[in-house]
Amino acid sequence: MIGWSRFRDYGMSSLRKDLVSGIIVGVIAIPLGMAFAIASGVKPEYGIYTTIVAGILISLFGGSKFQIGGPTGAFIPILFAIGAQYGYENLLIAGMMAGIMLVLMGALRLGVLIKFIPKPVTIGFTAGIAVIIFTGQIASFLGLKGIERHEKFLDNMREIGIHISTINPYSILTAAVCLAIVLLALRFAPKVPGSLIGLIAASIMAALFFSGQVATIGSAYGDIPSTLPSFHFPVITWERIRLLIRPAFLIAMLGAIESLLSAVVADGMSGSRHDSNRELIGQGIANIAAPLLGGIPATGAIARTAANIKSGAVSPLSGVIHGVVVFLILLLFAPYASSIPLAAMSPILMVVAWNMSERKAFLHLLKTRTGDSLVLVITFLLTVFADLTMAVEVGLVLAVILFVKRMGEVHLVSKVLPDPESVKVGPHMVSKEHDCPQIGIYNVEGPLFFGAAYRFENTMPGAGPDQPRVVLLRMSKVPFMDTTGESNLAGLVKHLESSGGKLLISSIQPQPLELLRKTGLYERIGAARFYDHTGEAINEALRTISGEQCIGCRHAAFRECAALSGYEEAQNLLGFKARSKPEIAR
Incomplete structure (x- = not known):
């Protein structure tokens, strides 16, 4: 001693x-x-x-x-x-x-x-x-x-x-x-x-x-x-x-x-x-x-x-x-x-x-x-x-209490879309006239824990016919998730499943991924729906959306939207674009 x-x-x-x-x-x-x-x-x-x-x-x-x-x-x-x-x-x-x-x-x-x-x-x-x-x-x-x-x-x-x-x-x-x-x-x-x-x-x-x-x-x-x-x-x-x-x-x-x-x-x-x-x-x-x-x-x-x-x-x-x-x-x-x-x-x-x-x-x-x-x-x-x-x-x-409040304020969830002038996505591209009705891409930043649960829940789409069929969460900036955050994520999966939609996740960090494995939510979402890069996930989302719903859409949220507004062209383009991988930042 x-x-x-x-x-x-x-x-x-x-x-x-x-x-x-x-x-x-x-x-x-x-x-x-x-x-x-x-x-x-x-x-x-x-x-x-x-x-x-x-x-x-x-x-x-x-x-x-x-x-x-x-x-x-x-x-x-x-x-x-x-x-x-x-x-x-x-x-x-x-x-x-x-x-x-x-x-x-x-x-x-x-x-x-x-x-x-x-x-x-x-x-x-x-x-x-x-x-x-x-x-x-x-x-x-x-x-x-x-x-x-x-x-x-x-x-x-x-x-x-x-x-x-x-x-x-x-x-x-x-x-x-x-x-x-x-x-x-x-x-x-x-x-x-x-x-x-x-x-x-x-x-x-x-x-x-x-x-x-x-x-x-x-x-x-x-x-x-x-x-x-x-x-x-x-x-x-x-x-x-x-x-x-x-x-x-x-x-x-x-x-x-x-x-x-x-x-x-x-x-x-x-x-x-x-x-x-x-x-x-x-x-x-x-x-x-x-x-x-x-x-x-x-x-x-x-x-x-x-x-x-x-x-x-x-x-x-x-x-x-x-x-x-x-x-x-x-x-x-x-x-x-x-x-x-x-x-x-x-x-x-x-x-x-x-x-x-x-x-x-x-x-x-x-x-x-x-x-x-x-x-x-x-x-x-x-x-x-x-x-x-x-x-x-x-x-x-x-x-x-003060710490929890501050950490909750650090947590940000923002809807984003690709910027055609760069390889990044950003919230500045989303507006009432420029948004995809079928695909919702969200940046999630900060710890996803009980103190931030209300922000995540209030920002995520719920169940219903007017909600996106596909939700893509970009989680590269989520260093930590607790069981409350996992429960919120499970609720989102449930809403999407009830309306025939699905959840995609890109760039998830080790600790949240390990928690999802332990709780079984990883298997429920499906291993194939976890991506290392956002571009790969967007390709999957574009393969999933309804071509019929694209006809007449004037939002032009993605580069593909101009061609997708015609149904037959949409079928061909979907088949072609599925083989390409847009270079979108993680």
Whole structure:
């Protein structure tokens, strides 16, 4: 499972680079791990445990050479909602179930399917999550007292409004110092771990100048232990599995999307190429193992992965080192972490939310004013005001409906006739005064599926004496047909058979042809009525038409029509023309 090929030609120079990048990313990961855990409604040390266990396992077993795994901001609203509704123990079980799902997805090679989730859906719920994270830190930034956290966005905003009079100026000052350092570091020294420096600086300032005036991790959650917790396997029952299957699936899907998105970003930055199925398996293993030590669900972290690459990492060993570094810092400095003010954590998460908001892509899609804009806005609003599960489900359904509508609009059926000045056929040759009453030639373009069935059915002739005796379908531009399209075609055959007519098909592509063979419609139409070239099919149509009906016809749809207007000449000409093959384009 471990990709040892990644360590081919690995030497001391590579090890030094991985050590440097692993240490840098490990330092960056510590404040983020604690902040994400607190925002998810659990103790800060659980975020550190996740960073250690999941970070090491994702690097060892994942499919990306540079992926850094751990707790991420995208999980915050989901984990908080699951913890609030089902409890912490069930949150761990849901995380393990999600891990099993991820392993199965990777084993069944479903990694590529995750990439098919429409961009408006991913951008919409990512932007919605960013809003929830950002607004969720307002209370800590302002130092509000008596705040009770809720699952719903509006309830949390109401809480802030109710307790706005309890603003703590010391908290604002603490948060402002941390925010300033983080922003300055991002602007002028991007390789410096600004979040950690800001956290330390704000904590020292608060301890020296207004000790006891702001809430800290210790006062809110108790002291952080300096060791990993003991191994604990949660009690799993069928009732719990049934209860948690939906939230577990949501964790798995979001984890898959985030991890593969991060892996794609890593590929673009490093020129490498990840294995999406193996990445899902690695993510699954990490999420099965992390809850056994109290860890929350984890996935690929885009910002930390990017920092890993920029710091010079050359192999997955840098991710393993990052986990070891976090563990060593936990052993040595855990008591000091208890003194970190909560107000100093809030600007870190606010910056994370701002960076993950996809604001440019959001505004770009919004400006297009297309169906994608509608999917984007609805997914975003449902993420913020309802929940992520509903947002993703509705967004996907809307995206599918939009796709079907668009594919249906792409499908075109047009009646055509030969152009005497070229070897092509075209709809411009068909008019009320210039059309063959006995032969109908139709260009069919685009997929013939359920979303386009109505267009095909409305365009094709039905049964009756006034309908063409012969219908020729030119299907070279039909790449796909489903059973609904096949049913429409069968209906056309039935109408033609009832009036003594027949259907001819030219230039059919492999997939529609194979479907017709499977359903038996190919044999019903007759193998002899399928042609490689339109000209051959027109010859057959001309042999089939009634010479008597041609007498007196003034449509002159074909070159042969001038001679066919006389009956005896029509008989001779039909016999002669049957041996010729007009060169009509496919």
